[in-house]
Amino acid sequence: xxxxxxxxxxxxxxxxxxxxxxxxxxxxxxxxxxxxxxxxxxxxxxxxxxxxxxxxxxxxxxxxxxxxxxxxxxxxxxxxxxxxxxxxxxxxxxxxxxxxxxxxxxxxxxxxxxxxxxxxxxxxxxxxxxxxxxxxxxxxxxxxxxxxxxxxxxxxxxxxxxxxxxxxxxxxxxxxxxxxxxxxxxxxxxxxxxxxxxxxxxxxxxxxxxxxxxxxxxxxxxxxxxxxxxxxxxxxxxxxxxxxxxxxxxxxxxxxxxxxxxxxxxxxxxxxxxxxxxxxxxxxxxxxxxxxxxxxxxxxxxxxxxxxxxxxxxxxxxxxxxxxxxxxxxxxxxxxxxxxxxxxxxxxxxxxxxxxxxxxxxxxxxxxxxxxxxxxxxxxxxxxxxxxxxxxxxxxxxxxxxxxxxxxxxxxxxxxxxxxxxxxxxxxxxxxxxxxxxxxxx
Amino acid sequence: xxxxxxxxxxxxxxxxxxxxxxxxxxxxxxxxxxxxxxxxxxxxxxxxxxxxxxxxxxxxxxxxxxxxxxxxxxxxxxxxxxxxxxxxxxxxxxxxxxxxxxxxxxxxxxxxxxxxxxxxxxxxxxxxxxxxxxxxxxxxxxxxxxxxxxxxxxxxxxxxxxxxxxxxxxxxxxxxxxxxxxxxxxxxxxxxxxxxxxxxxxxxxxxxxxxxxxxxxxxxxxxxxxxxxxxxxxxxxxxxxxxxxxxxxxxxxxxxxxxxxxxxxxxxxxxxxxxxxxxxxxxxxxxxxxxxxxxxxxxxxxxxxxxxxxxxxxxxxxxxxxxxxxxxxxxxxxxxxxxxxxxxxxxxxxxxxxxxxxxxxxxxxxxxxxxxxxxxxxxxxxxxxxxxxxxxxxxxxxxxxxxxxxxxxxxxxxxxxxxxxxxxxxxxxxxxxxxxxxxxxx
Numbered sequence: 001x002x003x004x005x006x007x008x009x010x011x012x013x014x015x016x017x018x019x020x021x022x023x024x025x026x027x028x029x030x031x032x033x034x035x036x037x038x039x040x041x042x043x044x045x046x047x048x049x050x051x052x053x054x055x056x057x058x059x060x061x062x063x064x065x066x067x068x069x070x071x072x073x074x075x076x077x078x079x080x081x082x083x084x085x086x087x088x089x090x091x092x093x094x095x096x097x098x099x100x101x102x103x104x105x106x107x108x109x110x111x112x113x114x115x116x117x118x119x120x121x122x123x124x125x126x127x128x129x130x131x132x133x134x135x136x137x138x139x140x141x142x143x144x145x146x147x148x149x150x151x152x153x154x155x156x157x158x159x160x161x162x163x164x165x166x167x168x169x170x171x172x173x174x175x176x177x178x179x180x181x182x183x184x185x186x187x188x189x190x191x192x193x194x195x196x197x198x199x200x201x202x203x204x205x206x207x208x209x210x211x212x213x214x215x216x217x218x219x220x221x222x223x224x225x226x227x228x229x230x231x232x233x234x235x236x237x238x239x240x241x242x243x244x245x246x247x248x249x250x251x252x253x254x255x256x257x258x259x260x261x262x263x264x265x266x267x268x269x270x271x272x273x274x275x276x277x278x279x280x281x282x283x284x285x286x287x288x289x290x291x292x293x294x295x296x297x298x299x300x301x302x303x304x305x306x307x308x309x310x311x312x313x314x315x316x317x318x319x320x321x322x323x324x325x326x327x328x329x330x331x332x333x334x335x336x337x338x339x340x341x342x343x344x345x346x347x348x349x350x351x352x353x354x355x356x357x358x359x360x361x362x363x364x365x366x367x368x369x370x371x372x373x374x375x376x377x378x379x380x381x382x383x384x385x386x387x388x389x390x391x392x393x394x395x396x397x398x399x400x401x402x403x404x405x406x407x408x409x410x411x412x413x414x415x416x417x418x419x420x421x422x423x424x425x426x427x428x429x430x431x432x433x434x435x436x437x438x439x440x441x442x
Numbered sequence: 443x444x445x446x447x448x449x450x451x452x453x454x455x456x457x458x459x460x461x462x463x464x465x466x467x468x469x470x471x472x473x474x475x476x477x478x479x480x481x482x483x484x485x486x487x488x489x490x491x492x493x494x495x496x497x498x499x500x501x502x503x504x505x506x507x508x509x510x511x512x513x514x515x516x517x518x519x520x521x522x523x524x525x526x527x528x529x530x531x532x533x534x535x536x537x538x539x540x541x542x543x544x545x546x547x548x549x550x551x552x553x554x555x556x557x558x559x560x561x562x563x564x565x566x567x568x569x570x571x572x573x574x575x576x577x578x579x580x581x582x583x584x585x586x587x588x589x590x591x592x593x594x595x596x597x598x599x600x601x602x603x604x605x606x607x608x609x610x611x612x613x614x615x616x617x618x619x620x621x622x623x624x625x626x627x628x629x630x631x632x633x634x635x636x637x638x639x640x641x642x643x644x645x646x647x648x649x650x651x652x653x654x655x656x657x658x659x660x661x662x663x664x665x666x667x668x669x670x671x672x673x674x675x676x677x678x679x680x681x682x683x684x685x686x687x688x689x690x691x692x693x694x695x696x697x698x699x700x701x702x703x704x705x706x707x708x709x710x711x712x713x714x715x716x717x718x719x720x721x722x723x724x725x726x727x728x729x730x731x732x733x734x735x736x737x738x739x740x741x742x743x744x745x746x747x748x749x750x751x752x753x754x755x756x757x758x759x760x761x762x763x764x765x766x767x768x769x770x771x772x773x774x775x776x777x778x779x780x781x782x783x784x785x786x787x788x789x790x791x792x793x794x795x796x797x798x799x800x801x802x803x804x805x806x807x808x809x810x811x812x813x814x815x816x817x818x819x820x821x822x823x824x825x826x827x828x829x830x831x832x833x834x835x836x837x838x839x840x841x842x843x844x845x846x847x848x849x850x851x852x853x854x855x856x857x858x859x860x861x862x863x864x865x866x867x868x869x870x871x872x873x874x875x876x877x878x879x880x881x882x883x884x
Binding site: 006007008009010011012013015016017018019020023024026027037038039040041042043044045046047048049050051052054055058069071072073074075077079081091092094095096099100101103105106111113115125133136138139140141143144147151254257258259260261262263310312313314315346347350353359360361362363364366367370371374375376377378379380381391394395 | 449452462466469481484488493497508514534537542543580802823836837
């Protein structure tokens with residue numbers, strides 16, 4: 001400890017500190033999501049950050065392996081940090097579902113770690129918020145998943161948004177109808193590139209890689225890019241895909257009907273047949289969500305229905321449907337929209353301090369205000385008023401309360417509105433009420 | 443993927459899953475603490491789970507090293523999982539304090555990892571909630587630290603509790619007065635054992651290890667075990683320790699006066715000179731907190747004042763005071779006190795489902811109730827009523843709503859109170875109001 005060397009304070013590449021402003025925005029985001037999820041009966045769970053590598057690698061291929069923070073622990077175990085919340089859910093469900101019973105609705109908020117390339121603003125530690133409805137094949141659960149997405153984004157202050165819906169069975173039906181059923185993986189990989197490389201090049205790829213005829217490729221692209229209101233889109237799908245798409249179309253209709261009955265505006269839900277969302281995992285409804293003001297940031301909430309969650313860990317079949325809210329993308333979006341208040345004030349009111357011999361009285365006034373439900377920071381030292389007000393200004397306090405010797409004797413307090421510089425004097429007995437009034441007005 | 447081998451679903455030793463009941467209790471604990479901290483103007487921050495090992499090892503000796511989850515990442519960096527929130531705070535403060543300014547009040551809630559022996563119910567991953575008031579030597583900050591502890595435990599439903607206060611300068615003064623000033627570390631290590639090995643064996647140790655005379659040892663033990671109300675304890679300290687303890691005693695008095703002025707009942711604060719809390723770090727006020735009903739679980743919130751937080755990472759001196767709430771101990775305590783509701787219900791109301799062709803209407807009713815602020819789980823499938831009510835019973839729903847074909851036609855709904863089995867029929871327009879009334883009553 002006598003070593004006077006200073007260790008350079010720094011974080012690892014791809015990792016970051018959250019300062020108060022950003023942290024409050026994240027907390028608010030998560031609290032909003034949590035509140036909606038609770039209103040639907042989703043229950044919170046948590047799982048360890050570290051798991052046996054065997055558990056985490058069960059599903060992933062080489063790709064996940066490289067991204068894994070994997071090491072040998074002090075007991076010689078092969079362990080790794082979780083890279084998503086889906087694999088831990090599968091392990092959790094296999095382990096506990098008999099105790100919990102089905103249907104089981106859970107949400108899980110927590111950090112995950114990926115040793116990814118940090119270019120393009122990607123982080124190696126980021127927060128996920130997943131929710132899943134497990135143990136039912138009912139489309140009611142598919143509808144509720146969209147409702148949770150809707151209610152969450154309606155509660156967040158991010159402007160208008162669009163939930164894009166598809167059903168993997170519609171795609172499968174179209175491919176089968178067009179004679180491309182045996183090339184599903186290749187075809188979907190190409191279709192996923194539509195927004196990036198455009199229609200023509202996708203057609204070229206389909207011909208070259210999937211062995212489609214030019215006509216087949218054109219028909220497929222026509223089908224997945226139909227536009228119009230949802231009824232029109234579904235009608236066109238049926239026209240092109242026929243009976244093979246009937247189940248998928250009916251399922252989409254059921255979800256749309258449910259959303260309408262629950263009061264979701266039609267403008268916020270758009271059937272989009274081009275959405276495939278990965279190749280293996282999803283089997284039914286799939287979801288993506290875009291902010292109308294910031295479409296370029298990509299989907300901020302995605303998910304879908306799967307046939308069997310936990311087949312790697314149990315023979316019990318667990319169908320379900322769920323989605324994941326992209327907390328970091330949303331946080332970046334909120335900042336871009338200027339909706340993050342980065343001020344540091346932990347409380348709207350700063351109670352300034354003068355006479356140090358009055359410290360107990362200041363503590364008493366502060367706590368009396370807190371008991372009225374007001375959040376108050378008491379400046380800890382009797383510095384000059386100018387310095388304390390400068391502090392309030394920098395930290396972003398809304399009100400400063402000033403009680404000097406004169407005011408103590410008169411039983412009064414000055415309240416200064418920081419934004420305008422205006423101040424007024426009130427009796428101590430009126431202090432809480434007046435602060436509450438001023439805070440309500442600002 | 444064609445491999446049909448089942449991977450055994452399990453967690454690592456010392457790690458655990460949180461099922462909904464335990465998770466809700468933890469969320470409630472953290473939300474209560476967060477709410478008190480916000481009312482005092484503490485701001486939230488977060489730091490990465492992984493840091494350079496150099497940063498984390500800066501302070502710790504061999505002990506921490508062995509407890510560290512340390513490894514080389516894919517980029518060849520020597521990294522480790524944080525083992526507490528104090529070292530990350532020191533690094534954070536050194537890095538950001540110029541931007542944040544002082545005084546700076548932060549709280550930090552997050553998991554930490556220690557590769558400890560898992561005997562005695564210790565976990566290798568556990569949640570901490572730390573709060574610190576940095577950049578001031580004012581005793582107002584010491585008082586506020588005790589106030590935050592007080593308000594948090596008063597808000598939690600854990601029965602009566604006692605905050606035990608000491609000041610390291612009182613102990614230092616006593617040792618100096620008794621001629622043991624050069625044996626501080628050895629003496630304090632012995633004194634810390636008082637509750638475990640008792641008075642006689644501590645006296646023996648002091649004579650053997652610290653070279654104290656039997657008289658010195660007796661006087662010291664007498665001083666640190668004085669009892670009575672706080673005034674009496676402080677008076678006895680002054681009598682034994684004289685001027686050497688004057689500053690520490692005055693500091694304790696200032697904190698006690700502040701707590702009284704802020705309305706803290708005297709019964710909840712006890713000066714306890716035997717509390718040393720480690721050897722190096724703390725320099726002033728120290729805190730421990732005990733639940734009166736469960737003293738054996740040990741301190742559930744501890745902390746103290748330090749002279750310099752971040753000397754390893756910056757030359758800027760940062761004095762401060764803070765404490766850490768033992769979330770896992772408290773959670774265990776709440777369970778032991780029978781205050782954790784382990785039911786799984788994510789919402790108090792279950793809306794049962796019959797006619798599947800009415801699904802949109804059920805979704806509509808559920809969302810109408812949610813818009814009135816009620817949390818509602820809609821059963822996703824039209825199973826037999828008995829099965830659905832059994833589900834509500836097992837999950838712990840308070841109310842079940844039943845709307846069959848008859849009710850749909852009459853525009854009514856049955857509300858069943860699960861605990862009593864009583865039910866009543868109301869019009870749809872009265873459903874939200876009646877559910878709210880029944881939930882208020884249960």
